[in-house]
Amino acid sequence: MSQALLSKPQMRGLLAKRLRFHIIGAFVFSLSVVAAYKFGVAEPRKRSYANFYKNYDAVKEFEAMRDAGVFQGVGPKGQ
Template identity: 35%
Template sequence: MGKIPKPQLHGLSVRRAKLWILSSLINGVLGALAFQLFYINPKKKLFRDFYENYDIEKEFETMMNKGLFDSC
């Protein structure tokens, strides 16, 4: 039988804090990247596609014919 190793008591909290900070930074960057790729970019594409074919004059005429404007 060998000796039982001594537990590490000195610097344990510092080492664990560095590990947690590093993992939280990595998770934050990955979360931001996922948000950009899966939410922001598709939303930008939807807006771009909508405004490519949007005719403001036609929309104005449609709303005016429905009687939505009191001053026109």
């Protein structure tokens, strides 16, 4: 009588069933991490670089560094 109350354990296909579940879960998790990185890190970084280079003047920056004495081979303006 006690055997009728207990169900048989699943022996066939158990590994395949668990792998299917975990592969789907890993795929969904990885897609969510990629989306979070793209919209949380990459897009704001692109916007900040675009804003920086929108008004960036390389010649003006070079002259400021030259006047500050950053370069060894280039003296201050007027020498």
